Structures are given as structure tokens and as C-alpha cells.
Amino acid sequence: MSQAAPAASGRDYRLDFFRGLALWFIFLDHLPENPLQWLTVRNFGFADATEIFIFISGYSAALAYGGTMQRRGMLLASAGIYRRCWQIYVAHIVLFVLFTGHVAYISVRFNNPMFAEELNVTNFLQEPHIALMQAMLLKFRPVNLDVLPLYIVLLAAFPPVLWALQRYRWSVLMGAFILYLIADRLRWNLPTYPGDGVWFFNPLCWQLLFIIGALCSSHPELLGRLRRFSMPLTWIAVAYMLFAAFIVSTWSWPQLAALVPDRLNRLMYPIDKTNMDALRLLHFLALAYLVMRLVPRGSAWLGSRWLKPAIWCGQQSLQIFCLGIFLSMVGHFLLAERPERLAIQVAVGLSGVLLMVGAAFVITWYKGAQKTPTPKLLTPA
Amino acid sequence: MTRLLLLAGLIIAVPLAARAADANCRAPEDFLEVDGKLKQVARAIQAAKPLKIVVVGGPSSTGKANSTPAMAFPARLAEELRRRYPQVTVEVSVESQTGVVAWRRIETITRRVLPAMPTLVIWQTGTADAIHSSDVDQYSAALSEGIEALQAAGVDVVLMDPQYSPVTAALINFTPYRTQIDQVAMTRHVVVFHRHELMRFWVEQGLFSFGEAAKDRMRAEADAAHICIGRLLADLIAAKLP
Numbered sequence: 001m002s003q004a005a006p007a008a009s010g011r012d013y014r015l016d017f018f019r020g021l022a023l024w025f026i027f028l029d030h031l032p033e034n035p036l037q038w039l040t041v042r043n044f045g046f047a048d049a050t051e052i053f054i055f056i057s058g059y060s061a062a063l064a065y066g067g068t069m070q071r072r073g074m075l076l077a078s079a080g081i082y083r084r085c086w087q088i089y090v091a092h093i094v095l096f097v098l099f100t101g102h103v104a105y106i107s108v109r110f111n112n113p114m115f116a117e118e119l120n121v122t123n124f125l126q127e128p129h130i131a132l133m134q135a136m137l138l139k140f141r142p143v144n145l146d147v148l149p150l151y152i153v154l155l156a157a158f159p160p161v162l163w164a165l166q167r168y169r170w171s172v173l174m175g176a177f178i179l180y181l182i183a184d185r186l187r188w189n190l191p192t193y194p195g196d197g198v199w200f201f202n203p204l205c206w207q208l209l210f211i212i213g214a215l216c217s218s219h220p221e222l223l224g225r226l227r228r229f230s231m232p233l234t235w236i237a238v239a240y241m242l243f244a245a246f247i248v249s250t251w252s253w254p255q256l257a258a259l260v261p262d263r264l265n266r267l268m269y270p271i272d273k274t275n276m277d278a279l280r281l282l283h284f285l286a287l288a289y290l291v292m293r294l295v296p297r298g299s300a301w302l303g304s305r306w307l308k309p310a311i312w313c314g315q316q317s318l319q320i321f322c323l324g325i326f327l328s329m330v331g332h333f334l335l336a337e338r339p340e341r342l343a344i345q346v347a348v349g350l351s352g353v354l355l356m357v358g359a360a361f362v363i364t365w366y367k368g369a370q371k372t373p374t375p376k377l378l379t380p381a
Numbered sequence: 382m383t384r385l386l387l388l389a390g391l392i393i394a395v396p397l398a399a400r401a402a403d404a405n406c407r408a409p410e411d412f413l414e415v416d417g418k419l420k421q422v423a424r425a426i427q428a429a430k431p432l433k434i435v436v437v438g439g440p441s442s443t444g445k446a447n448s449t450p451a452m453a454f455p456a457r458l459a460e461e462l463r464r465r466y467p468q469v470t471v472e473v474s475v476e477s478q479t480g481v482v483a484w485r486r487i488e489t490i491t492r493r494v495l496p497a498m499p500t501l502v503i504w505q506t507g508t509a510d511a512i513h514s515s516d517v518d519q520y521s522a523a524l525s526e527g528i529e530a531l532q533a534a535g536v537d538v539v540l541m542d543p544q545y546s547p548v549t550a551a552l553i554n555f556t557p558y559r560t561q562i563d564q565v566a567m568t569r570h571v572v573v574f575h576r577h578e579l580m581r582f583w584v585e586q587g588l589f590s591f592g593e594a595a596k597d598r599m600r601a602e603a604d605a606a607h608i609c610i611g612r613l614l615a616d617l618i619a620a621k622l623p
Contacts, residue, residue, distance in 0.1 A: 032550055033581065103552060110548045110593050114446040114603045117439045117479050118549040121512045143554040187516065197514035200557070250567075251560075254414055257567055269564040270521040273557060332551030336592070341585075 012063075013302040013311055014295055019056045020314030020360075024353050025049035027324035030144050031331045035342060036349040043252075045244035046271060047284035050147060053321075054206055055288065056314075057151060058213025061158060062165065066218050069162055078159040085155045091322045092148040096135045099142050100125075102329055124194065134193035141192065141200075144325055150201040153190075154210045161211060165218050173215055180208040184275045198274070205275040209284065223292065234293060237286035244283045312360035320360050327352040406609035409582045413620045417572035421537040423622040425500045431470040432462065435494050437486065438505025441544055442475050446603040455503075457611025465615060482509045484523035491530055501537040503574070503614070504528075507558040508543040514554075521561040528569050539572045539617070540565075545580035546591035572621050574614055580606070 025040040026049045042048035061081070069077035107122040124131040124140065134140035138149040164172045182188065183204035190199045216223060226233060247268070250257040271277045301307070313320045331348045425432045436442045436455045444453030459473040476494055483506055494502060504527065510520045524540075531538050542562050543555050559577060566573045583589040589602055 032547065106548055106552065112446075112546065112548075112591065112593060112599050114441065114591065114599065114606070115544065115546050115549050116445065117441065117508055118512065118544065118546075118553060120480060121549075121552050143552060187519070189516065192514055195513040198516045200514060200517075200554075251563065254411065254416060257416065262568070265568040269568050270518060270561055271564065272518045272521075274517045329551070332547070336547035336551055 012297055014297060015056055015060055016311040016314035017302060017307055018052060018291070018314065019317050020310030020312065022049040022052035022056070023313050023317060023320050023324055023356065024310070026053065026147070026321070027328055027352055027356065028349055030325065030328035031349060031352070032335050034345045034349050036346060043248065045241060045248055045283045045287065046277070046280040047287060050201070051209060051280065051284040053147065054150070054154070054209050055213040055284065058154070058210035059217040061155065062162060062214035062217045065162055066166070070166070074159065074163055077162065081155055081158055085152055088148055088152050088155070088318060091318060092145065092152065093136065095145055095148070095322055095325055096142070098326060099145060099329060100131070102333065103142070139191060139193040144328060146200040147321070149199070150203050150206055153203040154207055157207070162214065165214055169215060169219055172211060176208045176211040180205050189274070200274055202275050209276065209281065230293065233289060237289045240282060240286045241290065244279070309357040309360070312364045313356055316360045316363045319363055320356050323356055323359055324352070327355060406612050407586065407588065408579055408613055412575065412579065412613070413617055415573050415575070416567060417570045417621060418623040419501065419537045419572060419618060419621045420623055421500045421535060422618060426466050426469055426622070429468045431472060432501070433497065433499040434458070434471070434473045434501045434503060435497060435499040436473065436475045436477070436503045436505065437489060437494060438477055438541070439481070439508050440477055440479050442505060443477050446600065447607055448600050448604055452604045452607055454607040454610040454614065457608050458614045461612050461615035462618070465619065480509045480512070482513055482515050483520050483527065487523060487527045487530065490527050495530070495534050495536070499536055501539065502531055503539045503541055505541040507555060507562055511543060511553050511555045511558045517557045517561060520558060521565055524561060524565045525569065528565065528571055532569070539574055541574040542577045545577045545584070547584060548592065572617065574617055576610065579613065
């Protein structure tokens, strides 16, 4: 973290690697219950892959557009951000269309009266014009299509934040923190369709993590200052991680739950994902701090060929994220069609990850090939 | 005539489905290892007083999917409890509305359930909230409020989480609501009947499919599943007597 100008010191492969990992985890966690899910981060603490994804998104957004803003001005940087926003919006609508096709197929074929109430969720097919409008307004987001709308809203609000981050970083952080607290207390959130639901990921709360990510990347010297307290911080982070791992394990092993005092339970629960509970935020920060200590920028092992698959995925994050969501729909579909044997579950999980890696490889190759100048042989001397 | 036919159907259907259920009523190993105690139920059984149970929730308890309402799990539960505690008068009633989210369910509980002075309320919850993507925090608060109202009135509570099928699990995100059910149960020491996990286990083991099939096959499967749910509910109640 000591390098001052990230652009000068080359790409930070840690971002790519961990974002790639987060994309795999998001895919696996979206599948029907799957043995491979035991490997994902949510089983070891409060935070899950969403926190990793949003933090790194904030970090890389500031990295990608902060430089442009400093060198070429606010206008160009904002244009770049809105271009990205639009890409994500289009990706979201494509996923929505795929999902709707899936639901339409199911609703024609599946009429088990035991699940009459559950099938009300397909009612939107009776008013497709309204559902489509609501989807375009990001109000109608069927299952597992929650992350991209959050990302769109965070990016859309980002240009002024990025500008302010370069001048009034502490005020920005304070503002983000206050908004997080107020939105949580007063239940501010964006509405959904149908009914009077709210966004599953409340952007007014999740913005805090995005902005913390942006702050870390636009002011790397702040992280350098933490070095003075590295011993106590490391111990606190380790202790908190162990505590979180223990609490999470009581969810799977009720015998352990008896060891947790009632007063602590009352204090901790509910641990809320919608408003990014403080326990989750702290867990992510502890995790990120320890990773930063253990894996310094430019660590040799980041160059290992074994990490390449995750790095490719992290570098093409939007495409791979969408592919992951699409593949998890396919996974649900496949597993609903046949008995859920363990071997099939593992096969679906593994082949999904392999497809993500394959696609990321092809995109990386294609982008690289586009950038390489035409071979000399073909250019006239 | 129709009534006679229904009766005949019942006489044939129950033993048939029951036989199928015997083989299939398996549960995950730790299914009964949940928190909580049912003190009021224990008291009623010890004193041989009437055991009044109200099942609150959606349409899965009314028997619309079953061959007859008598095959739905509330009636099966009553049957199982009568068999186990012959000295006790068991009365199971159903308070069901479709699509009612938890915070609106509190009204049902305070206005319609509590005046009947039940011994035990089995609260099916989570399905409507998951469908309407209710605010998870608010859902948890509503659940706590409902449980508090019941406990304050000296009523035992069993929470029952949403049903499972591979298809509906692909369409609806139950996880956050199931997590809240577990968390609220943990802080308030309330017994949970993990129906979702149970039905998933059945599908995984190949005992049930909960998919699309011919009408009578789906009905037979619903009957068998409800027999098992009734039986396992009785097992859970028996296991949670202090």
C-alpha cells in the first residue's frame, strides 16, 4: 500500500483475484443448497461475498475514474461512470428477460396445488407490461437479481462523491456513515414492485462500504498510517474473526448455541443483510485488514498460474457476474428437473465455475488480442 | 352419496397413504435437536386437560392440496397426539389466510387466536413475506412481537418455516426469512419445526419429488407428506416437553 500512484505501479492483482473469488462465491451461494457452498466466505463469519464485491467495486471505481477526474476533469470522468452504469443497466435487463422466460416456462408446466401460495410469485406474468416497466425502473427485481440494481444506484451517485473524496475525504466518510445510521434507524429504503416491499440490499446503507472502498483506493496513504497500530489491530481483527466464526457455527450446530449467553444473543440479533448490519460491516473490515496484512500488493504468489482463473474472472467482473447469475438460474432449473443427488450438485457447481473461467479467459484473450498492434509482417516497411 | 364416497375414499386413502408414509417419514438426524421447551403443553398433558392447538398460517394447512382436509397435517397431528396421549382431549383448529405477511398476522393472533385461549400455537411463517420481499428487519420485529404476545398470554409457540420444492426454491429467496426465524427462535427459545429443511431432505433422498405430475399422484404425495409432517410435529412436541 506504500505506492503513491497506483497507475504508475501497475495493476493491483489482489483486486482481480479477490473479486474473481467473490464472483465464484456469489454463483455458488445462489445455487440451491450445494456442498460446495461450505467453502464460501459466509460460512466463516457474518459478511459474505456481496461485501467483498461491493467494497472492491468502490475501490476500483475510484481507481478507474479518479485518475481521469484529476487529469481530464469531472465531466469526462462522469461520462465514463455513466457509460459503465448504462452497461450494467443493460446487463440487468438482459438477466431480467432471461429470468422472466424461466418463470414463464415454469408457470406453464408447474401446477402442484401444494405450492399454490408460492406460485403467486408468478402473478406478474399476468401483467407483463407493468412488470417490464417496473423492472426498467429497477423496482421489480426477482430473486437473485438484487446486486446489479444496487451497483447501478451506487455508481449513478458516484461522480460528486468521487469529486468530494479528493478534497473533503473525512466529510465524505462522515456523511456516508451518518446516512448509513439514519437509513437504518428510520427505515429509509427504496421501494419494490409488487406490493410494498423494499430493496433487499438497501443502497442507502450499502453505500458506506462502497465509499470506504473508494476512500481506501483514492487515499492509500491512510492505510499506511494504520501501520503504527498494526499489532493491536491485527489482534482485534483476529479475535473478531474467531468470534464471528464461532457465532456462525452455532447456526449449523445448535448444540453450540447453548454456549452463547442470552444477553449476547439479544444484543446481536437480528443480523440484518438488507441494511448491512454493523456486525457484518465489522467482519468485512477485519477480513479486509487481515488480507491486506497477509497479502501485500505485488506478492509473488499473485503471479502464480494457479490463481490465473480467479484473476481472469475478476478482471471481467461484469460479464462474469452476469454469467454467474445466469448459470445459477440454469443450475436451479437442472436441479429441479432431476433428483438432487450429491454428485449432481457438485457437478453443477464445478461446471458453473469452469464455464465462468472459460468465458473470462476468452474475453481476456479477445481484449488482449484487440489491443496488440497488428504484427509487423503485415505492415508495409 | 358424495359424503359416503368421501368417507369411503378417506377409509381407503388414509391407510394407503399411511403405509407409504411409514417408509418415507424420515428426517435429518438432528431434526429434533432444536431449542425451546413446551411448558404449557406438558402441563395440559400431565393434568389431562384439553390440549388446544391453533395452526396459524397460509393455505398449506387447509388441505386444499390433499385428498380431504382430514389428510392435511393439522388433522394428522391431532390424530398422532390422541394416539400418544389417549387421556388428553386434543383439539386442533386452523386459522389460515393466503398471502398475509407477518406484521399483519399479529392482528390475527391477538384478535382471533388469543381469545380462544389455546395451549399451543403453531405459526407457519415466512412464505408470504418471502413472496412480497418484505423488509427483513421488519419481518424479524413482527415475528418477535407475535411471539411475545403469545408467550405473555401463556401460550406455547412452535414456528414452522416455509415449504420447499425445487421449483419454488428457484423462484423465491426464502433464505433471509428462514435465517430470521432461526435467529428470533434462538433469542426467545422458541421451538422451530424446520419444514423447509425437512422437505428438502426428502427430495434429496428421493422419497418425495414435489414436482409436476398427474393430479392424483400429486395429491397422494401431498397426503403422504402431510402424514409425515403431522407425525414429525408430534415427535417434536413430545421431544420438547420439559
